[in-house]
Amino acid sequence: MELSVVGTGYVGLVAGTCFSEIGNKVSCIDINKEKIDSLNNGQVPIFEPGLKELVEKNRMEERLKFSSDYSSVGRSKIVFLAVGTPPQSNGKANLEYLFQAAKDVGENLSDDTVVVIKSTVPVGTHRKVQEVISSVTTKRFAVVNNPEFLREGSAVKDFMEPDRVVVGYSDSFVKDILKELFSPLVSGSQYLEMSNLSAEMTKYAANCFLATKISFINEISRLCDLTGADIEEVREGMATDDRIGGHFLYPGPGYGGSCFPKDVQALVQTGQEYDLPLELIMATESVNEKQKKVMFYKIKDYFKGKLEGKIFTFWGLSFKANTDDVRESSSLVMAELLLSEGARLQVYDPEGAENFMTVIKESAPDLVKGISVCENKDLALQGSNGLIVMTEWGEFRYPSFEKIKMSLETPVIFDARNLFPTEKVLEEGIDYFAIGKKVRGS
Ligand code: NAD
Numbered sequence: 052m053e054l055s056v057v058g059t060g061y062v063g064l065v066a067g068t069c070f071s072e073i074g075n076k077v078s079c080i081d082i083n084k085e086k087i088d089s090l091n092n093g094q095v096p097i098f099e100p101g102l103k104e105l106v107e108k109n110r111m112e113e114r115l116k117f118s119s120d121y122s123s124v125g126r127s128k129i130v131f132l133a134v135g136t137p138p139q140s141n142g143k144a145n146l147e148y149l150f151q152a153a154k155d156v157g158e159n160l161s162d163d164t165v166v167v168i169k170s171t172v173p174v175g176t177h178r179k180v181q182e183v184i185s186s187v188t189t190k191r192f193a194v195v196n197n198p199e200f201l202r203e204g205s206a207v208k209d210f211m212e213p214d215r216v217v218v219g220y221s222d223s224f225v226k227d228i229l230k231e232l233f234s235p236l237v238s239g240s241q242y243l244e245m246s247n248l249s250a251e252m253t254k255y256a257a258n259c260f261l262a263t264k265i266s267f268i269n270e271i272s273r274l275c276d277l278t279g280a281d282i283e284e285v286r287e288g289m290a291t292d293d294r295i296g297g298h299f300l301y302p303g304p305g306y307g308g309s310c311f312p313k314d315v316q317a318l319v320q321t322g323q324e325y326d327l328p329l330e331l332i333m334a335t336e337s338v339n340e341k342q343k344k345v346m347f348y349k350i351k352d353y354f355k356g357k358l359e360g361k362i363f364t365f366w367g368l369s370f371k372a373n374t375d376d377v378r379e380s381s382s383l384v385m386a387e388l389l390l391s392e393g394a395r396l397q398v399y400d401p402e403g404a405e406n407f408m409t410v411i412k413e414s415a416p417d418l419v420k421g422i423s424v425c426e427n428k429d430l431a432l433q434g435s436n437g438l439i440v441m442t443e444w445g446e447f448r449y450p451s452f453e454k455i456k457m458s459l460e461t462p463v464i465f466d467a468r469n470l471f472p473t474e475k476v477l478e479e480g481i482d483y484f485a486i487g488k489k490v491r492g493s
Contacts, residue, residue: 052232055080055127057152059090059117061097061206061309061376062169062199063133068105069210071115073235078116078123090117098375098402101207124159128228132156132180133169133199137309142316144173150183157184160192165225167195171254171314173321177219177247193222195229196247198254203308204373215241219250255321258314259332264299265306266338272302272487273345282487283469302486304381304441304467305342307370312339312379343384346467349484350389350437353463359393362460364435366428367442367468369403377406381467382441386411390418397423399431401444432458443468452479 052075056067059081067079081087086096093110095103109115116123124130134148149170156166168180177194184192196219201209216237218229226244233242245253272282282302290297306312315336322329351358370380377383380403386396398404404424412419425431428446432438432455440447448470456462456479463482464471473490476483483490 052076052129052228053123053127054078054129054131054232055121055123055156056131056133056169057081057121057156058132058134058148058170059083059086060133060135061099061203062201063131064090064095064097064106065099065102065201065206065210066131066133066169066199068102068109068115069207070232071109072105072211074114075232076114077109078118078127080118080121080123082119084119087117087119098373099203099206100373105207121155121159124156124164125161127161127164129165129167129232130156130160131167131169131197135309136170136172136313138313138316141320142313143320144171144313144317146172146176146179149176149180153180153183154187157187157192160184160188160190162190162192163224164190164192165195165228166192167197167229169197169199171198171258171310171317172196172251173317174248174251174255176251193220193225194247195220195225196250197229198250200254200257203376204371211236213237213241215243217243217245217250217253219245219247219253221247255314255318258310259318259335261299262306262311262315262339263331263335265301265303265311266335266342268300268302269305269342269345269486270338273342275487275489279489280487281489285487302469303342303443304346304385304486305339307379307381308376309378312336315339343381344388345486346439346465346484347385347388350439350465351392353465353482353484354436358389361394361436362434363389363394363396364431364438364459365396365398365400366431366438366440366447367403367444368398368400368407369442369444372442372444375402375406377403377410380407380441382407383410383414385439385441385467386422387415387418390415390421395421395423397425397431397433397435399425399428400442401446403442429454429458434458434460436461437463437465439465440468440470443470452476452481455479456481 055078056063057080059079067077071077134152136144139145181194275282368382466485469485
């Protein structure tokens with residue numbers, strides 16, 4: 052089948068590449084010409100395990116093309132819209148990129164094209180996309196909502212082996228086309244057909260539920276810190292209940308990334324439009340904002356409020372492991388808090404350092420001189436007053452604590468991901484702070 056995918060970011064590039072891998076002829080379109088040029092030169096602008104190899108293979112086999120014009124739309128049976136829907140200052144989703152893409156698609160459309168909204172959009176958006184396209188074409192088309200559930204860091208695998216595919220539509224002519232497209236990826240009860248409105252809502256409900264699970268365990272971890280219970284034991288005690296399950300039940304420095312923070316805010320805004328304050332979702336967000344600062348206060352307490360002139364090491368900058376994405380990462384909040392107190396940072400991340408520096412140069416230009424980017428995790432430790440673990444990358448999981456102790460000026464670890472075995476760290480003579488873990492005493 053011939054397809055176009057508009058927007059070649061984390062979702063569009065992965066979706067386009069995976070659709071080509073299962074035999075379709077795919078054109079990925081993006082207004083960012085630099086991105087398209089680099090893809091046409093064999094570079095992949097994002098880090099995602101397995102993606103580079105698949106892009107290369109399908110480009111070579113001529114099933115995958117990149118372009119900044121929309122000419123492929125006229126030949127495509129299905130056109131995906133996968134552009135960004137970032138938050139506005141009031142939390143509402145900004146739909147200007149989506150509407151512009153819909154207009155450009157509309158101007159190039161052939162009869163009987165299926166336009167699929169893959170971007171995360173507030174409930175009811177398909178009607179507006181329908182209007183935008185209808186205003187520029189008389190061709191027959193249908194608008195479908197197909198929310199994406201892939202996770203950065205395992206996006207290719209998630210796309211190729213999804214738990215489920217949700218397809219929202221009302222025009223019957225799309226039914227067989229979409230089923231055919233997704234049949235190599237899912238079968239039977241994993242393929243869920245519903246109305247556009249339900250599909251739009253499903254995406255927000257799922258993301259907000261997961262974000263709530265994270266805020267829930269984070270809030271319990273704070274109570275563990277105060278009471279002496281150990282969150283790791285409590286977590287296990289909860290996760291082994293099938294009704295609860297272990298996913299998204301890991302305490303940490305608060306959720307980040309390009310989805311949870313913005314989707315939580317956008318759903319709250321939708322609730323307000325309908326005069327329904329979504330109290331649980333609002334609490335999810337406020338718990339998360341507090342959680343981002345929990346480890347900072349532990350560090351400040353440890354140094355009795357005197358952070359000026361101290362040097363801290365960051366292991367990890369991306370919002371989670373296996374991605375270079377730092378959007379809304381807790382490491383940005385932690386960095387700004389420490390730098391504002393006069394501390395300096397030696398940071399290391401296997402993939403995210405460049406993005407981190409780009410973002411922080413914009414958000415805190417006066418503070419950026421206090422940051423040194425290091426080439427590896429060992430260099431980042433030299434002469435530092437404390438190691439702060441911000442991201443759960445595999446290479447941080449089993450370090451030599453002896454080496455850490457020798458490198459640090461002050462032997463202390465602040466583990467915002469609960470990666471390390473408490474006893475082992477303490478035995479080495481290193482002070483240890485984690486999230487809700489019982490470290491010493493009662
Ligand atoms: P992104 O910012 O990585 O990529 C968006 C791309 O769209 C950019 O390359 C931009 O240049 C391009 N673009 C913008 N306007 C365009 C236009 N008019 N024509 C062509 N290209 C245009 O965004 P993303 O992370 O891939 O997210 C895309 C959507 O998918 C969002 O709605 C997001 O909420 C949703 N989503 C993201 C994830 C994720 O993990 N990143 C997961 C599920 C859903």
